[in-house]
Amino acid sequence: MARYAEQVELESKPLRVGIAGLGTVGAALIRIIASDANAISRKLGRDIVISAVSARSRSRDRGVDISGINWIDDPVALARSPEVDLFVELMGGEDGPALASVTAALERGCPVVTANKALLARHGVALARLAEENDTQLGFEAAVAGGIPVIKTLREGLGSATVTRVYGIMNGTCNYILTRMGAEGIGFEECLRDAQALGYAETDPTFDVEGYDTAHKLAILASLCFGTEIAADQVFVEGISRITQADIRVAADLGYKIKLLGMARKSDQGIEQRVHPTLVRKTTAIAGVDGVLNAVALETNHVQELLLAGPGAGGDATAASVLSDILDVARDTWVPPLGVPAAELKPCERAPMRVHEGGYYIRLNARDVPGALAAIATRMGESNISLESVIQRPDLRAVEPGVDAESTRTVVLITHETIESAVREALTRVAGDGFIVGQPQLIRIEEF
């Protein structure tokens, strides 16, 4: 029992932390451990010292003084150093030195804290098992939704509640782009360039804008929510690169915002995990989560919805999450890394894409010929799709390459509740009729 009296006794033994990877987060962590030294002692009853670091370049200016800290070139050697009580992995990468060093630390019973979502998405179950076998801990609060304590909430905060659904905005790059498209009426490409200039997006933005980053995070959350193995390869993924100004504007006029959501739910058929652009009502709390903010909503058997929103990235917020994990380890709180012992995790059986509730947004470029709209509406009716709204306005024009804006009219259909296969079937028939040009845009609507 780690009681107050015992904690006071521990005061003379600082926790010695080794950090591998000194990018933005690593540098921020060094800075925060120094600036928060008093708060750490007061909250924890003992100090934290950085005993060793490792990074690619020893000489790079990081804005923090590392001259007094032991430098170890090889991160695996750092992870094995007897002078390291806790190993922090901030190098990134799903294999390579990250995997090797985390494995080395856990194998000797040294606790690990990491912010590496790619590593966890791929090796999380094996690493959790390794931590348990060696009676040690693996913390990864910073790996999902940066500064938001969603991992701790799932592991400890929900008590015995069973999560039935999780959804959220987990990629700041996408949310920034969609927010700016909505606020300023500019296109995807221009917003992406600004995001890159501001450091919110990588030079190769594919991983973020096509939804793969969100898929990694969702797969980690789904494991914690449902007690299943992490299965990032089973996530249905669709990114935001095809979202146009027309979509944003029409959605806004109908009372919606477009957000890239990751969603997972458990049903009798298995686990459904999906990432795609989604129309959400402007009046919902999730719609108010703008810019680089992230949010995760949890629905349990006891609580209809719990929403956690905050910064999803940024050096300070991410480093603060890393530090909260370090403090939990120092406090000797022990819970299995994935909420339940790794051996008890069930296989993640993929459920088919659910019968969707809440309708679809469909944008078509219809040929500007008599009877086109009637033919489209007829095909929808044949597939038992009832339409809530049909929007055709002179200001909505095709922008897709290869579609002639002069000879087409943009038509937006909002369906009542229907099933995805019916929508796909109707669109195939509409295309077969020859009344539309290019690919239809299909965006799911979620009612929360």
Next chain:
Amino acid sequence: MARYAEQVELESKPLRVGIAGLGTVGAALIRIIASDANAISRKLGRDIVISAVSARSRSRDRGVDISGINWIDDPVALARSPEVDLFVELMGGEDGPALASVTAALERGCPVVTANKALLARHGVALARLAEENDTQLGFEAAVAGGIPVIKTLREGLGSATVTRVYGIMNGTCNYILTRMGAEGIGFEECLRDAQALGYAETDPTFDVEGYDTAHKLAILASLCFGTEIAADQVFVEGISRITQADIRVAADLGYKIKLLGMARKSDQGIEQRVHPTLVRKTTAIAGVDGVLNAVALETNHVQELLLAGPGAGGDATAASVLSDILDVARDTWVPPLGVPAAELKPCERAPMRVHEGGYYIRLNARDVPGALAAIATRMGESNISLESVIQRPDLRAVEPGVDAESTRTVVLITHETIESAVREALTRVAGDGFIVGQPQLIRIEEF
């Protein structure tokens, strides 16, 4: 060290819980412990059993079977029973049996979980100290914002971060009333009656609608945020009973919603704690928190804003929070009840109401005579208050008793940033000029 192997060993020893108070939350707790039995064993590695209960009436139908549970009439005797490993207090009341039984349990080193915000607002520091002296725990997640794990987040989840400001919607009754006034255009009194009929408001609603309930919760949060003693008597409190349809409508037209917020911040001058109706921009996440939902936002030195939103009341959500505390106790996680040892809490020195940033909403009933508006505007200018908007519309009419709607015109002024004393001074002068009738309505605007 409470490791996995040790947890497995504990499996044969269930945690015996005694519950005093079997209202909505107590009954829900009994139901949930039964229905979640498998999840509890799986997550905790041991079982929870209810060994004894106490309530006012033994025979009342609560929808749960308590026939097999030991009944102890006196809650203090229950708290002292050697068959109780953990005492749950759900009776309510800031003194009397709640205080006596919680004290009795802590004195013998028995951990306590309570949902009683009034008890904590008044005796929280003394009880935290008693828990620490007896090397035991005091959990109260359910006392603030029902199903939202804000206490755990403040105690453990933020690591070493220092909270600089906390604000939130912490009373479901008020939020329900304000939401319905906004959505349906009906008055405060009618919404209150509906809230009472639906069980969202007490027969005597004063405690909720006048802001005192929010003040209790805010004082508990402020203690955890700033490491200061709980000081509920130092909260500036203003309720929602004077909010009219005119206020809601004009605010909406200007892009705002009116919410009852509790806010606390630490400055060089001390701790500022206040509860009052507030104009918040519709586009903010907090504005999206509607109906009986609650939300708490935390600003730290590392994270600009973390928002937690969810159900603030309701039997199941509150009982789930009580159970999450029970699980933490069973897991033997130990942190001081108020985040830092009670002996280290600093006195809560009251800061004067802060120089307000973000302007004021002022609604006046001006006499319908020439020169009235000019005189009002002049007085504002004399106090160096610059106006962002002035709204006078035929549909805005006085509704206050004693104000003649025919001979007055409702005028709404939105000021740029100014200080509260300047606004009060200007309004006193305006009243002295004899151009207004009745009391002006003054609502603070917060930009988040």
